[in-house]
Amino acid sequence: MSKPEADVVVVGSxxxxxxxxxxxxxxxxxxxxxxxxxxxxxxxxxxxxxxAVGSALQKERYIAYSRDQAFRNFxxxxxxxxxxxxxxxxxxxxxxxIDWLRALGVEFPDVTINMPDAPRTYHVVKGRGQAVVRALAxxxxxxxxxxxxNAPVERVLAxxxxxxxxxxxxxxxxxxxACRAVVIASGGYANHAExxxxxxxxxxxxxxxxxxxxxxxxxxxxxxxEMGAAEEGMGVLHxxxxxxxxxxxxxxxxxxGAAIQPVLWVDPMGERFCDEGIAYxxxxxxxxxxxxxxxxxxxxxxxxxxxxxxxxxxxRGMGTVVPPGSRxxxxxxxxxxxxxxxxxxxxxxxxxxxxxxxxxxxxxVLRATVDRYNGFCARxxxxxxxxxxxxxLPLGGPRFYAARARTCFLGTMGGVKINHRIEAVDPFGRPVxxxxxxxxxxGGLHAESYSMRDTSGIASAFALISGRVAGENAAEYAxxxxxxxxxxxxxx
Ligand SMILES: Cc1cc2nc3c(=O)[nH]c(=O)nc-3n(C[C@H](O)[C@H](O)[C@H](O)COP(=O)(O)OP(=O)(O)OC[C@H]3O[C@@H](n4cnc5c(N)ncnc54)[C@H](O)[C@@H]3O)c2cc1C
Numbered sequence: 001m002s003k004p005e006a007d008v009v010v011v012g013s014x015x016x017x018x019x020x021x022x023x024x025x026x027x028x029x030x031x032x033x034x035x036x037x038x039x040x041x042x043x044x045x046x047x048x049x050x051x052a053v054g055s056a057l058q059k060e061r062y063i064a065y066s067r068d069q070a071f072r073n074f075x076x077x078x079x080x081x082x083x084x085x086x087x088x089x090x091x092x093x094x095x096x097x098i099d100w101l102r103a104l105g106v107e108f109p110d111v112t113i114n115m116p117d118a119p120r121t122y123h124v125v126k127g128r129g130q131a132v133v134r135a136l137a138x139x140x141x142x143x144x145x146x147x148x149x150n151a152p153v154e155r156v157l158a159x160x161x162x163x164x165x166x167x168x169x170x171x172x173x174x175x176x177x178a179c180r181a182v183v184i185a186s187g188g189y190a191n192h193a194e195x196x197x198x199x200x201x202x203x204x205x206x207x208x209x210x211x212x213x214x215x216x217x218x219x220x221x222x223x224x225x226e227m228g229a230a231e232e233g234m235g236v237l238h239x240x241x242x243x244x245x246x247x248x249x250x251x252x253x254x255x256x257g258a259a260i261q262p263v264l265w266v267d268p269m270g271e272r273f274c275d276e277g278i279a280y281x282x283x284x285x286x287x288x289x290x291x292x293x294x295x296x297x298x299x300x301x302x303x304x305x306x307x308x309x310x311x312x313x314x315x316r317g318m319g320t321v322v323p324p325g326s327r328x329x330x331x332x333x334x335x336x337x338x339x340x341x342x343x344x345x346x347x348x349x350x351x352x353x354x355x356x357x358x359x360x361x362x363x364x365v366l367r368a369t370v371d372r373y374n375g376f377c378a379r380x381x382x383x384x385x386x387x388x389x390x391x392x393l394p395l396g397g398p399r400f401y402a403a404r405a406r407t408c409f410l411g412t413m414g415g416v417k418i419n420h421r422i423e424a425v426d427p428f429g430r431p432v433x434x435x436x437x438x439x440x441x442x443g444g445l446h447a448e449s450y451s452m453r454d455t456s457g458i459a460s461a462f463a464l465i466s467g468r469v470a471g472e473n474a475a476e477y478a479x480x481x482x483x484x485x486x487x488x489x490x491x492x
Contacts, residue, residue, distance in 0.1 A: 004175065005165075005178040005179065008181045008183060010033040010182075011166070011184045011186050011223070012034075012185040013035035013041060014439055015136060015460060016044075016464065017439070018033065018040070018133065019438075019464045020468065020470045020471035022140055022143060023468045023472045024471035024475040024478075025475075027476065029181075029474070031140075033140065033147045033148070034148050034151040034153050034166070035148065036152035036153075037214060040147065041133035042187045042216075043187055043216075043410070043411055043440070044133050045129050045130040046212040047125070047457075049112070049122035049124045049320065049457040050098065051456060051460070052461060055094070055111070056099065057098065061111055065121065069119070071088055073453075073455070074087050078447035078448075082444060085419070085420035086444050086445060087445065090458070090461065097464050097465050101132065106126075106135050107125070108126070110123075111124070112320060113456055114316075114317055118456060121456050132460075148168075152169050152219065153219065154174060155223055156223045156224075156227050161434070161481075162433035162435060163179060166179065166182060180477070181478045182435055182474075183474050184438070185467060185470075186221070187216050187220075187441065188221070188414075188415065189412050190210040190411050191213055195218055196412075199234040199235035201235075208237070208239075208295065208408065209409075211410055212410055218415065220415075220441045221441050224435060225416070227424065227435050229424035229432050230427040231443070232415070232417035232418075233442075234414055234443070236413040236447075237409040238286075238410040238450045241260075241405050241408070242406050243299045243404060244256065244338070244346040245405075245408060249338070255331070256403075257318050257326075258305075258306065258314070258331055259401075260405075261279060261309070262276035263299060264276070266366065268294040268297065270356060270362060270365035270369055272369060272384055274288050275385035275386060277387045277388045277391055279316045283449050292407070295407050296406050298404060298405060301393075302395045302396060302399060303397065305393050310328055310331050311327065315390075335348075335401065345403065348399050349402075352370050352395070380392065415441050416442055418437050418442045419431065419444075422466050423436055437470070439467060442462075445458075
């Protein structure tokens with residue numbers, strides 16, 4: 001059998017990798033995608049909405065947010081520490097990418113948002129990211145892209161100028177695949193405990209827990225660095241706060257719906273620590289929670305607040321499935337079911353002091369916090385953090401509930417310095433020829449936090465758009481290096 005070859009090798013089959021493969025194949029390149037896991041899509045299977053500005057769907061709904069506003073807001077949010085040309089590319093190609101997906105059969109039932117006062121940029125995907133992964137995988141197959149599962153890429157082989165190939169484990173055996181260009185899209189390092197500690201100062205599984213990431217050991221980032229690419233954006237995590245958290249609690253359950261509301265929140269010492277009105281903003285929530293090396297804070301409510309959520313509905317929605325204003329009709333029943341689990345993540349007591357003991361908090365401190373907070377509720381003004389008076393619901397019992405709110409994250413957001421052509425670059429911005437880095441492996445977008453406030457859904461949009469641009473440019477580069485390599489399909 002001849003040695004396997006491709007024009008463009010793509011590392012990873014998330015939406016960044018698959019989008020790259022499609023664009024490279026459409027440009028005439030012979031493409032191989034290697035995926036470490038047994039099934040495609042990685043973290044991309046989980047997203048719910050994709051950012052875009054100026055899309056046909058937004059125009060139909062009279063959503064007037066412009067590219068320029070989105071660009072300015074993004075750059076200001078990041079204090080101009082992001083790569084402006086990269087951000088501009090992302091924003092400019094966002095609407096067209098929604099059309100591109102619709103042409104592949106992806107459906108968008110709504111354009112919405114989860115936050116008050118935020119522009120409606122979140123294009124809700126029917127069937128979540130999994131539907132996008134399926135559509136892209138189908139298109140890649142139709143274009144003749146070779147997609148191999150259980151095929152972790154181990155390293156990129158350096159040629160005289162750019163990559164000469166990759167070493168990939170095929171059927172468990174390290175195999176050299178020759179190529180002219182490589183697109184790295186391996187989805188970051190969310191499961192790499194050493195790097196999470198080194199770059200983010202958090203202990204994996206103790207002070208912070210990844211969700212929706214498997215086997216993310218930063219392989220692509222390491223390989224790009226080995227090829228001379230510079231580091232950028234290490235330590236930026238897509239942080240969130242989840243209460244209660246654990247395998248015993250189903251995804252987006254009713255009790256979580258109650259616990260994540262802007263009620264009374266206290267730190268591990270039993271004191272308030274923020275304006276709970278930030279409940280709508282995942283990045284702010286994740287950031288404030290991650291200040292605690294214990295890895296958690298608490299959300300407290302009582303029977304009267306419970307009744308509020310049953311009768312009048314919730315303030316903050318849960319994803320797009322449970323919108324704001326929804327009444328938690330089965331809350332009573334779910335509370336009892338969860339309490340019966342006896343979990344240390346969610347519990348109740350008949351007095352503030354008894355609750356404090358279960359929380360391992362000084363009962364005098366918690367009593368004082370609740371009394372002070374109830375005073376703010378009575379006066380209609382939060383002297384500590386100026387929380388919106390609408391959320392000032394006092395706690396009087398008879399039963400008090402506490403959910404531990406854990407610091408979690410949905411992915412790492414950076415690693416390799418790139419330019420707006422999605423080329424990997426060295427510390428001086430000079431491209432590493434033939435090497436492209438897309439999606440969660442790439443830095444230069446988020447300065448220190450996930451920028452979601454005015455650009456909700458930007459993580460998936462960036463993965464798709466950086467992937468597309470990488471694929472286009474990788475194909476162009478490969479063509480410039482010589483003709484297509486016909487031996488590829490027979491050998492892979
Ligand atoms: C629960 C959840 C909800 C989310 N919701 C949203 C949302 O609503 N909107 C939004 O914008 N974002 C959301 N995100 C974030 C978004 O899903 C990701 O940022 C995006 O999908 C990342 O795409 P990617 O292609 O870069 O990485 P991935 O999708 O993770 O793909 C990387 C792939 O590379 C593979 N790989 C790793 N190492 C190797 C190797 N050595 N060789 C071969 N393959 C390798 C991995 O197995 C993986 O399949 C969410 C994330 C989670 C977890």
